[in-house]
Amino acid sequence: MSLMSLTAVELGKKIKAKEVTVVQAVQESLDAIAQKEEKVHSFVTVDREGALKKAEEVQKKIDAGELTGPLAGVPVAIKDNMCTEGLLTTCSSKILGNFIPTFTAEAVKKLEQAGAVIIGKTNMDEFAMGSTTETSAFGVTKNPWNTEHVPGGSSGGSCAAVAAEECSYALGSDTGGSIRQPSSFCGVTGIKPTYGTVSRYGLIAYGSSLDQIGPVAKDVTDCATILETISAHDPKDSTSVERQDTDFTSALVDDVKGMKIGIPKDYFGAGLDPEVKEAVLQAAKELEKKGAIVEEFDLSLVEYAIPAYYVIACAEASSNLARFDGVKYGYRTSEYDGLHQMYKKSRSEGFGAEVKRRIMLGSFVLSSGYYDAYYLKALRTKALIKKAFDEAFAKYDLILGPAAPTTAPALGESLSDPLKMYLGDIYTISVNLAGLPGISVPCGKDSKGLPIGLQLIGDCFQEKKLIRAAYAYEQTREYEHCQNL
Secondary structure (H helix, E strand, C coil), X not given: CCHHHCCHHHHHHHHHCCCCCHHHHHHHHHHHHHHHHHHHCCEEEECHHHHHHHHHHHHHHHHCCCCCCCCCCCEEEEECCECECCECCCCCCHHHCCCCCCCCCHHHHHHHHCCCEEEEEEXXXXXXXXXXXXXXXXXXXCECCECCECCCCCCHHHHHHHHCCCCCEEEEEECCCCCHHHHHHHCCEEEECCCCCECXXXXXXXXXXXXXXXXXXXXXXXXXXXXXXXXXXXXCCCCCCCCCCCCHHHHCCCCCCCCEEEEEHHHHXXXXXXXXXXXXXXXXXXXXXXXXXXXXXXXXXXXXHHHHHHHHHHHHHHHHHHHCCCCCCCCCCCCCCCHHHHHHHHHHHHCCHHHHHHHHHHHHHCCCCCHHHHHHHHHHHHHHHHHHHHHHXXXXXXXXXXXXXXXXXXXXXXXXCHHHHHHCXXXXXXXXXCCCCEEEEEEEECCCCCEEEEEEEECCCCHHHHHHHHHHHHCCCCCCCCCCC
16 A cells, blocks of 8 residues: 555654655655656646655654654645745746745745655646636646546645645645635545634735635544644734634544534525535434534525625735736746836736636726725625624534535536636635635545535634534545545
8 A cells, every 4th residue: 555545644653653764755655646647737846856855854853853743754745826945836827937936835834844745836726716726827637536527726736636645635725615625526625724823924815815724635633733733823924813722633533412513504505416415414414423413594695605705806816916017026028118018918928817807807896986886895795794604603513514516527617617617616605705714524426436525614713613523524434545546
């Protein structure tokens, strides 16, 4: 059995027990990438030399007793929108095709301090804009369960790399479901923590009030361990929160007796695939068998989440992406006449179609005459959505529902109909608007053999309840390794 079939925590234990060396673990990851990458295309950059050199350094520190954490020596992949000093960071865009940062994102630094070895940077939707990892300037990532289907997005490269067992775990970012939805499509586990729990310093911004970094791994134990490692207050991030309760692994308890779980009726109406519905409701029954109290309720405002999200996210994106202009770094057009033409040509040649669409939409809703009609209305709607969740969490510990309305669509299906692609985020978006934590856990497969994900949503700073319920559910089923590659 490959070392990459183990969970990150299991591999960490083997390294600590001196059953395997860090170099062996890293070599197995690099071999798996060499063997599978042509079919899956999870990575934009693989740092072969750097990873092997780092493996030797980490091994010495483990032997000297300097590194004792559970992730020491375990290979990790990083989504390509997190800065890594000296290593190409592209956001899967032509405009950043030559960008090598001079600093490392805080979350990545936390992993490095814990002894993790970075294998490379994973493919994503360009600037995290998309739900399929098809808008990347470096080609499409494919779903390891069926390479004719998408892995989801925008963290599709990270989720596909974990599912294909090219690395032990990965970091992703979630602006409107970009960790949970591809985790659901790829049959892995992913957590989006409460906004402010993980520093956004060094994460190339898409929607600053919505973005959050989180882990993607094979199981809940790995996710809790990784989240514990990367969570910390960071003075370099003004939205970072100081928390005392980040010992997330303490919540890995198989006990949901008396836990109240609400199922929103609105999540199980038209548009939900019957096989997804059946698998998710079956998962709810499993939790009920373990002593949880499960009941249906009305969570209003669901239909307003998508329009509010796209107005706010695109408005923030149009502002955040203004810095990519061909002046200081990144792509610059070769022929231009004057500064304005250089801006226009660099941006029109450097950005892809989906990014341009969202920049235009964002600029429109922020423009004079439309600001009140769209942007302010979206912010009011966001406040109402948060209020609806507050009322729900006054009654329930957790909310249970699907992570996505369907299983992974076929390649090329979504890009031809962007509105349909946007609607695919219906169950994940409101979690970001309200700043809540959410987790996606595999809960079955459809008749085509594609994974289905169960989503659990908690109140702000209630990750431990999420982890407890997800862990308890996970004990009812085996992790399914993808055998299709």
